[in-house]
Amino acid sequence: MNMxxxxxxxxxxxxxxxxxxAMGIVAATLCLHIALGAKFVPLDVVFEALTHRDPxxxxxxxxxxxRLPRALVxxxxxxxxxxxxxxxxxxxxxxLAEPGILGLMxxxxxxxxxxxxxxxxxxxxxxxxxxxxxxxxxxxxxxLISRWVPGGATPLTLTLAxxxxxxxxxxxxxxxxxxxxxxxxxxxxxxSGSLAGRDLSMLMTAGPVLIVALVVAFALARxxxxxxxxxxVALALxxxxxxxxxxxLVCVVALTAGSVALxxxxxxxxxxIPHAVRLFTGSDYRWIVPYSAxxxxxxxxxxxxxxxxxxxxxxxxTGIVTALIGAPIFVYLIxxxxx
Amino acid sequence: MKxxxxxxxxxxxxxxxxxLAQETRPFEAGNGTIGVPVKPLRIVSLHDLSITLPLVExxxxxxxxxxHGRLExxxxxxxRGAKELYETSFENTDIVFLGVFNxxxxxxxxxxxxDLIIGRFGNDNDVLPNLEKIAPTVLLDQDKLGFFGSMQxxxxxxxxxxxxxxxxxxxxxQIAEFKRLVPxxxxxxxxxxxxxxxxxxxxxxxxxxxxxxxxxxxxFSKPDLIAEISDSSLDMSPEFLPExxxxxxxxxxxxxxxxxxxxxxxxxxxxxxxxxxxxxxQACRNNQMVFIPRTPIYSSSFRSLTTAYQQVLTHVAGRAFxxxxx
Numbered sequence: 001m002n003m004x005x006x007x008x009x010x011x012x013x014x015x016x017x018x019x020x021x022a023m024g025i026v027a028a029t030l031c032l033h034i035a036l037g038a039k040f041v042p043l044d045v046v047f048e049a050l051t052h053r054d055p056x057x058x059x060x061x062x063x064x065x066x067r068l069p070r071a072l073v074x075x076x077x078x079x080x081x082x083x084x085x086x087x088x089x090x091x092x093x094x095x096l097a098e099p100g101i102l103g104l105m106x107x108x109x110x111x112x113x114x115x116x117x118x119x120x121x122x123x124x125x126x127x128x129x130x131x132x133x134x135x136x137x138x139x140x141x142x143x144l145i146s147r148w149v150p151g152g153a154t155p156l157t158l159t160l161a162x163x164x165x166x167x168x169x170x171x172x173x174x175x176x177x178x179x180x181x182x183x184x185x186x187x188x189x190x191x192s193g194s195l196a197g198r199d200l201s202m203l204m205t206a207g208p209v210l211i212v213a214l215v216v217a218f219a220l221a222r223x224x225x226x227x228x229x230x231x232x233v234a235l236a237l238x239x240x241x242x243x244x245x246x247x248x249l250v251c252v253v254a255l256t257a258g259s260v261a262l263x264x265x266x267x268x269x270x271x272x273i274p275h276a277v278r279l280f281t282g283s284d285y286r287w288i289v290p291y292s293a294x295x296x297x298x299x300x301x302x303x304x305x306x307x308x309x310x311x312x313x314x315x316x317x318t319g320i321v322t323a324l325i326g327a328p329i330f331v332y333l334i335x336x337x338x339x
Numbered sequence: 340m341k342x343x344x345x346x347x348x349x350x351x352x353x354x355x356x357x358x359l360a361q362e363t364r365p366f367e368a369g370n371g372t373i374g375v376p377v378k379p380l381r382i383v384s385l386h387d388l389s390i391t392l393p394l395v396e397x398x399x400x401x402x403x404x405x406x407h408g409r410l411e412x413x414x415x416x417x418x419r420g421a422k423e424l425y426e427t428s429f430e431n432t433d434i435v436f437l438g439v440f441n442x443x444x445x446x447x448x449x450x451x452x453x454d455l456i457i458g459r460f461g462n463d464n465d466v467l468p469n470l471e472k473i474a475p476t477v478l479l480d481q482d483k484l485g486f487f488g489s490m491q492x493x494x495x496x497x498x499x500x501x502x503x504x505x506x507x508x509x510x511x512x513q514i515a516e517f518k519r520l521v522p523x524x525x526x527x528x529x530x531x532x533x534x535x536x537x538x539x540x541x542x543x544x545x546x547x548x549x550x551x552x553x554x555x556x557x558x559f560s561k562p563d564l565i566a567e568i569s570d571s572s573l574d575m576s577p578e579f580l581p582e583x584x585x586x587x588x589x590x591x592x593x594x595x596x597x598x599x600x601x602x603x604x605x606x607x608x609x610x611x612x613x614x615x616x617x618x619x620x621q622a623c624r625n626n627q628m629v630f631i632p633r634t635p636i637y638s639s640s641f642r643s644l645t646t647a648y649q650q651v652l653t654h655v656a657g658r659a660f661x662x663x664x665x
Contacts, residue, residue, distance in 0.1 A: 038576030058619050062578050065614040178439055179410060189538030189574075197539020197612060313564065313579045315540065 015287050018280065022291065026075070026298040033071045033301045034063055038312045065199075073198045074304045074318075075297040077259045078269060080210045082296025083217050084255040085270020086277070086288050090224040091248050094155035095333060098270030099135075099256040102158060103165035105267065107138025108260035109191060110169040110176075117180040128206045132257035134169075139253060141165050193266035193319020195304050206258040213254040217289050220247060224285040266300070266319045268326020273299055275333065361454060366496065369460025369480030370467060376454050376475070378498050383437070383448050383474070385458035389481060389639040391434070392420035393490045395427045396506075396640045397499035404451045405435040407443060411595070419595075420638035449473050457496055486552045490639055506641040513648050514556045520656045524558040527655065528585040528663060530565055530622075535574075536598075536611035543583050546571035549643035550589065550636045553651055561585070577613045580620065586663050587655055588622040591633035602630035625661040629654045 035046050041059045049060035085098035092102075099105045111134025115121040121130060145161035146153040173191075189196060223244050226234040234241050259266065273296040274288060281287035300318070303325070307318045361376040382399070384390040384406040391406040395418075408416040408429065416436040421427040429436045435451060438444045445466065448456065453474045460478040463470070470476040477496060481489045487507065494503035518524065531544040531551060544551065545561070545568045560566070564582045565573070575583065590609075593599050599608070609616045617623040629650070636647040 037578055039578035055615065056618060058581055061613070061615055061619070066577055178442060179414065180412070189535070189540070194538060197536055199611065199614075308576065313576055313582070314574050315576045 011282070015281060019290065019294065022294045022298070026294055026301065029298045029301040029305075030071055030075070033074065033305050034067045036305055037062065037067055037308045038315055069198055069200050069203065070195050070304065071301060072200070073195050073203055073262050074300040076203070076207055076210050077195070077263045077266065078273075078296040078298070078300025079214060079293040080255040080259045080296075081266060081269040082273035082277075082292040082299070083214055083289055084252045084259070086274035086285070086292040087217055087220075087224065087248050087252050087255075088270070089274055090228040090285055090288075091245060092153075092155060092158055093228060093230075094158055095275070096155065096159050096271070096330070098268070098274075099252065099259075100265065100267040101166075101271065101330075102162035103138040103142045103169065104135045104253065104256045105260055105265040106166040106169040106173075107134040107136075107141075108132070108257050109265045110134050110173045111137070112260065113173050113176050113191070117176050125205060127202070128209065128257055128261040131260045132253055135253045135257045135260070136249075138165050138169060139249060189317050190264040192317040193264040193322065194317040195263050195300075195307075196315055196317075198262060202262055206261045209254055210258040213251050213258070214293060216247065216251050217255070218293075220244065220251070221285040221289040224248070224289070225283070228283065228285065264319060267323050268330065269296060269300060269322055271333075272322075272326050272329050275329070363475070366477055368477040369483070370464070370476070370478040373475050373477050375477060375496060379455040379496065381451065381453045381455070382497060383451060383453040383456045385437075385443060385456065385463050387418045388420045388637075389459070389489060390457050390479075390493055391418050392424070392638055392640050393493040393503075394497050394499070395421045395425050396642060397494050397497060397502040399497040399499045400427060400432055400434070402497060403432075403434050404453055405437045405448060407438065407440070408436045409439055409595075420634055420640060420643070423634045424638060424640060424642045445469050445473075455496065457493065486548065486639065490641075510641055510644050510648075513645065514553075517553075517557045517648065517652060517656065520652065521557065525560050526662075527587070528560045528562060529554050529587045529589065529651075529655070530562050530583050530585040531589045532583060533590055534605065534608040534612045536608040538574075539577065539612060540574045541577055541580060541583075541609075541612055542572050543568065543575045544572040548637045548639060550591075550647045550651075553644060553647040557651070559655075580613050580616060584620045584663060585622055586627060586660060588620060588628045590628065590630050591637065592630060593633040595634075599633075605630055621661070621663050627660050 034050075035041070035043055039062065041049075041062055045059045046063055049057070049063035053060050053064060055061070081099060088097035088099065088102060089095055108131035111130040112127055114134075115126060115130035121127075142158065142161045142165050143153065145164065146157040149157050149161075151157060223234070223239050226237045226239050227241060227244060231241055234244075274292050277288055277291040277295055281291050300322075303321045304318045307321045308315045310316060310321075361378070361380075363374040364377050365372050366375040379402060381404045382394065382402045384394065384403055387407050387409065391403060394400065394403050406418055406429075408418050410416055416429050418428060418434070435447065437447055441462070443466065448470070456470050456474050456476040458467075458470070458476065458478045460480040461482070463478055467476060467478065479489055479492050484492055491500070491503055491507075494500045521527070531547045531554075533542040533544065535542060543565050545565050562583045562585050564575075564579065590605050592601055592605050598604060613619065620628065622628050631650050636643055636650060
């Protein structure tokens with residue numbers, strides 16, 4: 001039966017079946033995230049905590065107040081950054097595009113640091129707003145620089161402009177640190193990308209924005225497939241490319257800003273996941289976007305488990321682990337592209 | 340005319356004599372054996388808290404021509420520790436502000452024409468080759484020297500060792516008095532914890548400058564997890580909070596940090612890192628958690644040691660407490 005089935009049907013069936021399977025794996029990773037951590041909590045105690053919480057039991061506090069909020073943040077940030085990366089790769093037709101490499105994360109981080117340290121702004125509303133402003137500003141700057149150089153906004157010039165803007169904003173962030181050393185002592189780990197110390201209050205603010213942005217991304221996925229084939233093809237297929245790009249820019253900025261507000265600049269997630277997903281889905285963004293969301297959520301959950309367990313009783317920044325995994329993949333992609 | 344120039348040169352040489360032709364002696368430093376002036380007149384300090392402050396404390400303020408410092412919120416530079424403990428600042432002395440952490444202005448140092456530069460081994464190694472071109476540079480290996488060894492070395496370099504010896508003897512008497520008042524200090528455990536809410540961890544401190552020095556010298560014990568730390572502190576996962584519970588817990592607040600200005604802000608920070616932390620820690624449940632200002636008990640100085648001594652004496656020796664169940 002299988003032998004006579006058309007390949008397209010097999011692939012489509014695989015994709016449909018793969019999605020709930022991936023979601024099942026994410027659910028299993030979520031359980032793992034709650035069960036494992038810096039401190040060993042027996043599984044029966046974890047179950048008891050989830051079913052009959054006793055506020056006086058510290059193990060229950062660990063499960064409910066330390067691990068569960070962190071897991072929820074990991075899920076939404078992992079999904080958001082992965083989808084942001086996928087959208088950017090589709091729009092720019094640049095396989096190296098992701099919020100970190102194209103300067104959006106540096107923009108968001110700088111804006112948050114500047115807002116907190118120089119303007120004294122803080123709080124669950126101000127931080128995502130500052131991150132959004134910084135992210136949008138950096139995106140515009142990268143685009144303008146790449147348009148300005150000879151050859152226009154090619155994948156290479158976009159990547160180089162992203163590197164320039166990231167370096168520039170990184171330097172400005174360092175200056176802000178020097179000027180207000182004391183004010184930023186509390187944000188050392190956050191700036192390396194961390195899920196530690198996240199409570200649900202920031203998630204309540206940034207979460208809805210991220211969810212809306214993800215839904216919009218799912219809705220636009222079909223048109224991104226056309227756009228990824230080239231501007232002319234997309235226009236021929238009736239896609240209003242200018243309007244689509246504007247929508248996607250807002251989407252990517254929202255996804256990046258919300259993620260940075262929640263977890264600081266977590267690098268390479270948006271690069272690694274869409275590429276991994278393409279191995280299975282091919283180049284159809286109707287599949288790349290939802291798969292990126294699911295796999296990205298699971299990936300960040302798994303990475304965070306490792307970050308919490310590797311150096312117990314200390315924890316290392318999740319961003320360090322994502323960079324350790326992402327950097328070699330980035331180099332591999334550059335090598336592959338240069339051949 | 341030639342005669343006039345020669346006379347000026349001789350006069351100039353005589354005036355510069357004390358600086359140029361100083362008697363030197365060898366000094367064992369982290370960066371090797373350095374020939375240092377026996378009586379330095381123009382010292383540059385590359386760290387406020389551990390070098391400038393002891394020099395101020397031992398009466399050598401006038402010898403310091405330049406120092407590392409920090410910036411207050413309004414960007415006014417200050418000498419941490421010296422400001423809080425001795426009201427010594429860049430404004431009311433001739434000490435020149437050289438820059439903030441790892442951003443020392445080398446040209447400014449050269450312009451001050453120091454006869455001795457004191458820095459920290461490990462931290463200042465990168466700039467050592469340039470510093471050595473300006474003046475004899477001593478980098479103190481503070482990890483190796485320890486709290487008193489570092490202060491003693493600074494006093495020795497500044498030519499104020501007798502003052503160090505006098506204050507050290509006084510401190511030893513204080514510790515002896517403490518031991519008389521608290522006969523079995525090893526039975527009392529004390530932890531120094533600091534919450535970092537934005538980064539989601541609790542710093543469990545094995546070493547905390549003057550405060551931990553007093554606790555160690557008296558002979559108090561620490562929670563096992565802290566005692567086993569190989570470094571000076573551990574950025575500990577909040578999941579381990581019960582493991583660092585103790586008879587007494589000390590935490591500090593610091594007016595210079597925008598989010599740590601008061602005991603209430605430190606309590607709020609603990610609550611953010613671990614919701615319900617106070618029910619977890621018996622020290623907190625029994626009101627045996629002590630919040631004290633940081634710099635006065637944190638600095639490398641005998642005044643900090645005395646302040647820490649008085650605080651610990653008041654809170655630990657001065658009252659009955661509920662011991663942690665062993």
